[in-house]
Amino acid sequence: MWNPDSFVEQLLNKAQALRNKKMSDGGDWNTHRLRLRQRLTETLGDFSDYANVPLDPHELERAELDSFIRERVEYRTADGLLVPAYVVSSKESTGQRRPAILALHGHGWGSREMVGLLPDGSPNTSVPSGHGRTVLELAARGFVVLIPEIVGFGDRLLLRDEGGGDPKANSCFPLAAALLLAGKTLAGLRVYEASRAIDYLAMRTDVDADRIGVIGFSGGGMVASLAAALDERLRTAAIFGYTNTYRASILNRRHCLDNYLPGVLQYAEMPELLGLIAPRPLFIESGKEDPLFPARHVIDAVKVLKDIYRIYDCEERVTLDLFEGAHEIKGRASFDWLQAMV
Numbered sequence: 001m002w003n004p005d006s007f008v009e010q011l012l013n014k015a016q017a018l019r020n021k022k023m024s025d026g027g028d029w030n031t032h033r034l035r036l037r038q039r040l041t042e043t044l045g046d047f048s049d050y051a052n053v054p055l056d057p058h059e060l061e062r063a064e065l066d067s068f069i070r071e072r073v074e075y076r077t078a079d080g081l082l083v084p085a086y087v088v089s090s091k092e093s094t095g096q097r098r099p100a101i102l103a104l105h106g107h108g109w110g111s112r113e114m115v116g117l118l119p120d121g122s123p124n125t126s127v128p129s130g131h132g133r134t135v136l137e138l139a140a141r142g143f144v145v146l147i148p149e150i151v152g153f154g155d156r157l158l159l160r161d162e163g164g165g166d167p168k169a170n171s172c173f174p175l176a177a178a179l180l181l182a183g184k185t186l187a188g189l190r191v192y193e194a195s196r197a198i199d200y201l202a203m204r205t206d207v208d209a210d211r212i213g214v215i216g217f218s219g220g221g222m223v224a225s226l227a228a229a230l231d232e233r234l235r236t237a238a239i240f241g242y243t244n245t246y247r248a249s250i251l252n253r254r255h256c257l258d259n260y261l262p263g264v265l266q267y268a269e270m271p272e273l274l275g276l277i278a279p280r281p282l283f284i285e286s287g288k289e290d291p292l293f294p295a296r297h298v299i300d301a302v303k304v305l306k307d308i309y310r311i312y313d314c315e316e317r318v319t320l321d322l323f324e325g326a327h328e329i330k331g332r333a334s335f336d337w338l339q340a341m342v
Contacts, residue, residue, distance in 0.1 A: 012247065012251075012265065015265040015266050016265070018266050018267075019265065019266060019267055019268065019269070022035075022267060029308065029311045033275075033276060035267075036267065036268055036272065036273070036276060037229070037230065037276060039267050039268070040226070040229065040230065040264075040268070040273060040276070041230065043185070043188075043261050043262060043263060043264055044184075044185050044187055044188030044191055044192075044226070044261070045179065045183060045184030045185050045188035045189070046183075046184070047078075047184070047188060047189065047192035050077060050078040050079075050081075050192065051192075051195075051196075053076055053077065053078055053079065054076065055075040055076055055077075055196065055199060055200055055203070056075065056076050057073055057074065057075040057200055057203065058073065058074060058075075059071055059072070059073050060072040060073060060074055060084065064091075067090060067091055067092070067140070068088055068089065068090055068091060068136065068139055068140075069088070069089050069090075069091060069094070070086060070087070070088050070115065071086065071087040071088075072084060072085070072086055072087075073085050073086075073087055073200075075196070075200050077192070077193050077196045081151070081193075083148050083149060083151075083156075083193060083196075083197075084111070084148075084149045084155055084156075085111060085146055085147060085148035085149060085197070085200075086111050086112075086114075086115045086135075086145075086146075086147040087144065087145065087146050087147075087204075088115060088135050088136065088139045088144075088145045088147070089139055089143070089144045089145065089206065090139050090140055090142060092142075093142050094206070096206070097205070097206060097207060097208040098142055098143065098144050098206060098207065098208060098211075099142065099143055099144070099207075099208055099211035099212070099213070099342045100143060100144040100145070100146065100201045100204075100207045100208070100211065100212045100213075100342075101138050101143045101144070101145045101146070101212075101213050101214070101215055101338065101342070102146050102148075102194065102197050102198060102201065102212065102213070102214045102215070102224075102227075102234070103134065103135055103138070103145050103146065103147045103214075103215050103216075103220075104147075104148070104150060104194065104214065104215065104216035104217070104220030104221075104223045104224045104227075105131060105147065105150060105153070105217060105220045106130065106131070106216075106217040106218030106219045106220045106221070106241070107153070107168070107170060107172075107218060107219050107256065108129065108130075108131070108153070108168055109153070109154055109167040109168055110149050110150065110153040110154020110155065110156070111147045111148060111149040111150075111153075111154055112154060113129050113131055113154075114131045114134065114135055114147050114217075115135050115136075115147055116133065116135065116136060118167075119154075119167035130217065130218070130241070130327055130328040130329060131217055131328075131329055132328065132329045132330070132331065133331075134215070134217075134329050134331060134335075135147060137331055137335050138215075138335060138338065141335060141336075141338070141339045142339070143338075143339075143342070144201070144204065144206055144207050146197055146200070146201055148193065148194075148197050150190055150193070150219075150220065150223065151175065151186075151189060151190060151193060152170050152171040152172045152175050152186065152258070153170050153171075156171075157169065157170065157171045158171040158174055158175065160174070161174070170256075172186065172256045172257060172258045173256070173257050175189075175258075176256075176257040176258050176260075177257065180262070185258075185261060185262070186257070186258040187222065187223070187226060187258055187259070187261060190223045190258070191223055191226045191227050191230065194214070194223055194224070194227035194231070195227065195230075195231050198212060198227075198231060198233050198234065202233075209233075210235075211235060211342050212233060212234060212235060212342070213234060213235055213236040213237065213238070213338055213341070213342040214227060214228055214234045214236075214237050214238075215237070215238040215239075215240065215334075215338070216237075216238075216239060216240065216242065217240040217241050217242070217329050218240070218241045218242055218292070218327065219242075219256060219258060219259070221239045221240055221241060221242025221243070222242055222258070222259060224237055224238075224239055225237065225239050225242065225243070225273065225274050225277070226273065228277045228280070228282075229273055229274065229276035229277055230276070232280070234280070235280060235281075235341070235342055236280060236281045236282070236283070236338065236341045236342050237277055237280070237281075237282050237283070238282075238283040238285065238334050238337070238338055239274070239282070239283070239284055239285070240285045240286070240329045240334070241285070241286055241287065241290060241292070241293060241327050241328065241329065242286075242293060243270070243271070243274060243284045243286060243293070243298055243301050243302070244270060244293040244294065244297045244298055244301055245269050245270050245271065245297050245300060245301055246264070246265060246269060246270050247265075247269075248294055248297035248300070249270075249292060249293045249294065249297065250270075252294075253292070255292075269304075270301060271300075271301040271302075271304035271305050271308075272304065272308070274301070274305055275304070275305055275308035275309075278305075278308050278309050278311070278312055278314075278317075279309060279312035279314045279317060280317070281317045281318075281319075281337075281341045282305065282309075282317065282318050282319070283319045283321070283333075283334050283337050283338070283341075284298065284301075284302055284305075284318070284319065284320045284321070285320075285321045285323070285329070285330060285331075285333075285334050286298045286320075286321075286322055286323075287322075287323055287324070287325035287326045287327060287328060287330070288322055288323065288324055288325065289324075289325060289326045290325075290326050290327045291326065291327065292327055293327070295322055298320070298322065299320075299322070302318060302320045305318045306318050319333070319337060321333045321334060
């Protein structure tokens with residue numbers, strides 16, 4: 001009797017009604033799209049003051065593996081923000097400019113997990129990971145793959161969160177809270193850093209700057225989708241284990257605070273934000289048994305996306321792969337798709 005459930009439901013329904021009214025009053029999709037991009041940019045927070053900070057990249061280490069070269073590099077995104085990142089490429093493609101992939105990891109132990117290493121940097125030969133062998137599979141297909149350490153994970157924890165003994169510990173909540181109080185969002189900071197990662201890739205002599213795509217898994221899928229929505233230098237996007245609706249996924253259980261964008265449901269649901277990627281090719285991959293992002297609502301989201309792409313007469317550029325599995329990357333069709341599309 002004293003539960004606030006009905007109030008919350010009314011609140012969300014009012015937000016949906018407001019969103020629908022803005023859509024119906026907003027004219028054609030292109031007009032709505034411009035407003036949507038502006039609102040999303042405002043919601044994420046303004047990071048433009050940092051956009052001209054010199055990256056000043058340099059190599060930290062280089063490992064020659066059987067078929068691959070794995071570099072660790074560092075670059076600057078703001079005063080007080082240094083980003084360590086791995087770059088993985090095939091030995092067979094050295095000496096030429098190649099297409100590149102910006103690969104954004106999910107929750108876990110950060111960039112090391114995505115390149116197949118344990119938290120201590122040793123090879124991961126036994127610990128299951130939802131990221132699978134994604135990076136090596138893409139490098140084998142000729143991509144230069146950049147895997148930045150997303151702020152709040154791995155080597156980029158707040159000092160107060162270090163040393164607890166849990167390799168999967170993160171600083172998402174205190175970072176998100178601090179940024180919200182400062183009028184910004186953690187999602188916005190991560191999207192900004194993704195844009196600087198693209199800047200870094202474009203600087204590399206082994207990368208074709210006109211052929212850069214992005215992939216992201218889980219929380220990295222959020223960053224990848226928003227980055228692709230706002231940065232048209234990204235030719236394609238493949239989103240793993242994320243695409244859904246906010247009401248069916250993010251609001252359906254307790255999620256990391258980095259997922260919550262102030263006021264977003266007043267102007268867009270998740271598929272509409274991903275629709276900003278149109279008409280560029282988009283691949284959605286999700287497990288049928290994913291407990292975080294339910295499969296039936298993945299299908300709902302893709303229907304909305306296809307409607308948006310249909311405006312551009314290119315609904316075939318949205319590809320969905322629902323596989324037998326849970327919250328993980330499968331790659332059974334997406335890796336070859338990336339090779340064809342980037």
